[in-house]
Amino acid sequence: MKFTLPILRRAGRAAAMSRLAMFFAIMGPGIITQNVDNDAGGITTYSLAGANFGYALLWTMIPVTIALYVIQEMASRLGAVTGKGLADLIRERFGLRTTVWVMLVLLGADFGNTLAEFSGLAAGGEIFGVSKYVFVPIGAITVWLLVVRGTYRSVERIFLGASAFYVAYVVSGILAKPDWGVVLRASVVPTFSFQAAYLLMFVGVIGTTIAPWMQFYLQSTVVEKGITVKHYGYTRTDVFIGSLMTDIVAWFVIVACGATIFAHHIHVETVKDAALALAPLAGRYASALFALGLINASLFSASVLPLATSHYVCEALGFEAGVDRTIRQAPVFYGIYIVLIVGACIIVLLPNAPLLRILFLSQVANGVLLPFILVFMLLLVNQKRLMGAYVNSVPFNVIAWLTTVLMIVLTLALVVTQIFPFGG
C-alpha cells in the first residue's frame, strides 16, 4: 500500500517555476554585497571618473566585472563548502598573530569606509539643502535602529529593496541623453593614458570596486543563509548577477557625468559638485535622483559595514558577538560598533576635520590589506583538506592568480601615487 501525500502548501508549481523559487530563496548574499560595494566612496569615484575623463574609463568595467566575479565566486564557494566565515578560516589555518594583524588593518580600513559613508550622507543632504548637522545624526540613528532592532529577515528584505533603488542612477544616466553610439564604443575599446591623474583614477575605480571587507561579508552571509554546496549553483548565479549589477550602476554613473559635466568642460572635485552640476545640464530630476541614489548608497553601506566589521573582529578573536546580545554580554562587539559609527559621525561633523586625509589613509589600508586577503583566499580555496573536490580548477586558478597579481600591482600603484604625488 502506497501512502500518497496531500499536496504541500507550496506545491503545485511547474518544475521551472520551482527552480526559480529556489533561486529567489537563495538569492541575496551576492546581490546585497555587490550593492553595498557601490557605496558613497564608489559613487564618488565613478562620478569623478566620468566628470573628469568622460568615457575614457568606461572600458574598464568589463574586466573589472570579470575580476569581481572571480574573486566573489571564491569567497562564496569557501563559505558554502566549509560553512565558516573567512575570518574564522584565517584564524584556524594561519594562526592568531596573522589574524590579529589582518583584523587591525581591516578595522582601520573599515573605519575609513564608514567615514566615507557618512560623508556621502552629508553630501547627499547638502545637495537638497539640508544641513549635515541634522542629516548625519538622523542617518546614524536610522542605521542603529535598523540593525539593532530589525530581524535578519526584515533587514535582508530592506536591503534587497534598497538594491532596487540603484535604478536611480540608471535613470540619471538616461536623462543625461548621452550619444549611445560613442558610449558603447568606449565601453569595449580600451583606451589608455599614462597621464598621472588618469592612472590614479584608473586605480581608484578598480580599488573601490574590489575591497577587502566584501570577501568577509559575502562569505559570512553565504554561511549565515545556510547555503551548502548542493545549492551552490544558485549562489554562483546570484554572485554573477550582483557583479553585473554593480558595474552596470557604475557604468551609468560614469555615463551620466561624462555626457554632461565632462562634455561641458566643468571641473568638479567632489560628488556634491557633480550632482549639482548635473541639474542645469541633465535636468533637475537627474540631479535629484543622483543625490537620492547617493543617500541610499550611504545608508545601505553604513548599515552593513560597521556591523559586519565588528562581527568578524569579535568572532576571529573569540569575543561574543551579535545584535541579539546585550551590551553587557558582548561589550567588545558593541564597543567596536559604537566607535565605528559614532567616531565616523563625529569626524564628519567636525568643522575642520582632515576628511580627505583620513579617506586617503583608509584607501591605503584597503589597498595594503587586499593583496593579503586575496592570497589567503587563494591558499584556502586550494586546500584539499578544506575544500575536497571543490578546490579551484586550473583555469580558474590562472584567472584568479592573474587577477590577484594585477590587483596587487594596481593597489600598490595607488598607494605609491598617493604617498608620492607626481604630476597633477
Added chain:
Amino acid sequence: MPYLSEIIGKPVYDASGDAFDRVADLVIYHGTEKFPKITGILLSGDRSRVAIIPWEAVAEFSTAGVRLRVERRHLTPRPLQPDEVLLRDNIFDCQVVDTDDLKVVRVNDIELRPVGTELRVVGADVGTRSLLRRLGLEPIVARALERLGRPLPQGVIPWNLVAVLGGTMTPLKLSISREKLKDIHPADLADLLEELDRDERVEMITALGDETAADVLEEAEPEVQTAVIQELPSERAADVLEEMAPEEAADVLGELPEHRADELISLMEDERAEEVSRLLEYPPETAAGKMTTDFIALPETMTVEQVLARLRETKPDDETIYYLYVVDAQERLVGVLSIRSLIVSPPETPISQVMRTDVFYVPPDASVEDVAGALVKYDLLAVPVVGPAGRLIGIVTVDHLIDILVETYGPRKLGGGVDLLRRKASRESATGALPGGPSSPGGDRPERPA
C-alpha cells in the same frame, strides 16, 4: 605549567642529544578520560602529517624542548588512530563549547600538566591573557594591569567541561559529546547550536538522542532549524522531525525546498506525515498555521471519573492539560472543562454538566496578532481553532505564541540573567576531580557573578 603554544616549534632531541626536528603538534586520545593524556608527537619534518612519535619514546619534556629515549634511527612512528585528535590542528584556534558557562568559545591556548611521566590536557584557555601570551604581550600588559590593581584574569576552562565538536565523527567521539551535553537544558543547547559552525551543529544533533535533538531544534531560530535539517542524513532528519511537535515540524518543512520536504515527509511514519502535511496546507501566518494538533478532546458523553481515568492513562504534556475540550459526535467543539471542575465534581457527573459552554475560539484564518490579542484579553493559556462546521482542529498555546511574538518583535535574546543551580554544582565537582590534587587550574578562574 606548560601551554601548547609554548611547545609548538620547540626542538626535539634524540638520545644522542641531536636536535633533529621540531614539535609540530601533539596528539591526544579522545577517550572517556576527563583529562586526556598526550599519546604522541607530530614532527615538523613530517610533511605528510601521518607518522606519530609515540609518547613512550619521550624521556624528558619541558618548554625548552623534548628529549627522546632513543636515537633517531630507532624511532618507530605509527599512524594516527581514528579516535586520536591533533591538538593544534583540530582544537587550537578552533571553537569549543564551554558546557558549564554554556558558551561557544575560541581556544586561544591549551593548558597541559605533567603527571608523573605523563602529560595531560587540563584545560582550554580562552581568556584575554592567553591571547596576549600568544602575541608576546602577556608580561607587559599583565604588569601594567597589576600596577593598576586589576590583575589580568585567567580564563581556563577545565577540560572536563569542554566539548569539542566538529571533525570526524567516530562512534566514540559521538558518545563523549553526548555525555558532555546531556545535562544541558535543550533551550541552552539551542542557543549553543546557533553559535556553532555547520559541521559542529551536525555533530551536536547527531550526538543527541532523537527526542532531545527535537527539543533543541524546536527552540532554535528558523534559519538554524532549516540549515540543520538540510544537513542531516534524510533518515535521521525524518526521525527528528517526527519527535518534534507537529506544528514545529510543519514550520521547518515549510521552509525547506519542496523536493526535500516531500522526501522527509515520505520517510516519516504515516500518521505523523499526514498530520504534518495537513498543517502545511494552512498559510503560516494564521491561527491554523501556528496551531498544534496535540490537544485533548473528550466526547461529551464521558463522566468526570472516566476523564480522570483517561488522563491518568494517557499522561498528557503539561502544556495541553490545562484545557480539556469537549466535542460532540461530529467532533464539533461544544465546551471546555477545567481541571478545577474535574477535581471538585462528584465522579459520576457527566462532563456536559460541569463544562463551560461559552468557549472563546478563533477561525483557522485568524491572524497571529488576533490570536495573541484574544489570549491576552481573556487571560487564556490556549485558544481552540475551530474549522468549518464547528469542528475543533487544533489549539494555539500561549507558549508557542510567545515564541512567535518574540521572534517577530524582539530580536534580543531573553533570559540572559537566568542561571541554573546545576552549573555551580558542576564547577565544584570539576575542580575536585583534577589530576595533581587540590591546586587545580580551575581554582584560579575568576568567580562569576551569580
